[in-house]
Amino acid sequence: MRRREFITLVGGAAASWPFGTEAQQSDRVKRVGVLFARAQNDGQVHAQVYEQEMQKLGWSKDHNVRFDYRWAAGDPERISTFAKEVVDARPDVIVGHTTAAVAALLRETRTIPIVFIGVTDPIGSGFVTSLSRPGGNLTGFVDLEPSLGSKWVELLKQMVPNLTRLGCIFNPATAVGGGSYYMSSVESAASSLGVQAVATPAHNAEEIERVLTSLAGDPAAGLVVMPDIFNGVHRTLIISTANHLRVPAVYAFRFFATGGGLASYGIDLTDLFRRGAVYTDRVLRGALAADLPVQLPTKFELVINLKTAKELGLEVPPSLVARADEVIE
Known part of the structure; x- marks a missing residue:
């Protein structure tokens, strides 16, 4: 396995401020409520990264800050229930991960x-009125934007040159825009490459298997697994079924490829x-969320799993391998 990092500016660089070696002290421990739409075993590594960064900024767990986590595991009902619990605890600041979690939090506060x-x-x-001046009580970090849909199509086409049929799997109940957010760029890129892209919604494990079975046996078929908390929760099933049925699939997040995608x-x-x-840290020190600009992503990663490609009988172009940030062999 090898990896290198590269940075692509999509818009706006993260703002930076001078920090003291210690966070401002108060006569009480600050409280941070954290709502993850993912399961704990999926999100724990990122929770640890977040806490480590907070410590670098002067916030010591259980000394001057307390983190109260809720893990919804992709369940819309649990997301709503936990959002209410987080708000009812009246923390100093709330951290919300994914669109679904933030929507639920805003219904409560x-x-x-x-x-x-x-x-x-x-x-x-x-959620916000503009990226530069979000207004209201929240701000934060965007993960993806719709033009990435074309990148997924182009990536799959390079690995499957005879690709003419493309399924796009998502859950309308949890995907952004009900799944429509990425479809226009996917369809546009697919059309320019002579590929027919079709939305293939799935609401449960049985429907995931049905979608993949419908693509199986067609050497010109492939799959785009849309960014969706539902797909993340069911990634083991999606990856294993796609590989078993020999359906080439591309994904939006690194943990899919490292997990066998x-x-x-x-x-x-x-x-x-x-x-x-x-x-x-800025909010705990007194900054208003409304005054902190929403930030766009600045780091992107291309991960190629050559082991899976070999099992699927695919030849990955050397030029694509050379561009990858991580290659799994």
């Missing part, structure tokens, strides 16, 4: 400051959590 991490379309979702292209999630800690 418009006063407690919220730092979001991994929201896809904060303006379209009605063919390839991924998307943001560096770890970087977002580090930057999220910076904004949490």
Whole structure:
């Protein structure tokens, strides 16, 4: 396995401020409520990164700050329930991960400051009025933007030159825009490459298997696994079924490819959590969320799983391998 990092500026660089060696002390421990839409075993590594960055900024766990976590494991009902619990605890600041979690938090409070991490379309979702001046009680870090859909199509086409049929899997109940957010760029790129892209929604494990079975046996078929908390929760099933049925699939996040998926292209999630800690620190020190600009992603990663490609009988172009940030062999 090998890896190198590269940085692509999509817009706006993370703001930086001078920090003291210790966070400002008060006569009480500050409280940070954290709502993850993911399961704890999926999100623990990013929670640790976030806490480590907070410590660098002067916040020592259980000394001058306390973190109260809720893990919803992709369940919309649990997201709503936990959002209420987080708000009812009246923390000094709330950290919300994913669009679904932030939407639930905003239904419960418009006063407690919220730092979001991994929201896809904060303006379209009605969370903020603008990226530069978000207004309201929240700000944070965008994870993806719709033009990435074309990158996933192009990536798959390079690995499957005879690709003519493309399924796009998502859960309308949890995907941004009900799944429509990425489809226009996917369809546009697919059309230019002579590929027919079709939305293939799935609401449960049985429907995931049905979608993949419908693509199996067609050597010109492939799959784009849309960024969606539902797909993240069911990634083991999606990856194992796609590989078993020999359906080439591309993903939006690195953990899919390292978990056995063919390839991924998307943001560096770890970087977002580090930057999220910076904004949490700013709010705890007295900054208003409304005055902190929403930040766009600055780090993207291409991961190629050559082991999976070999099992699927695919020849990955050397030029694509050379561009990859991580190659799994």
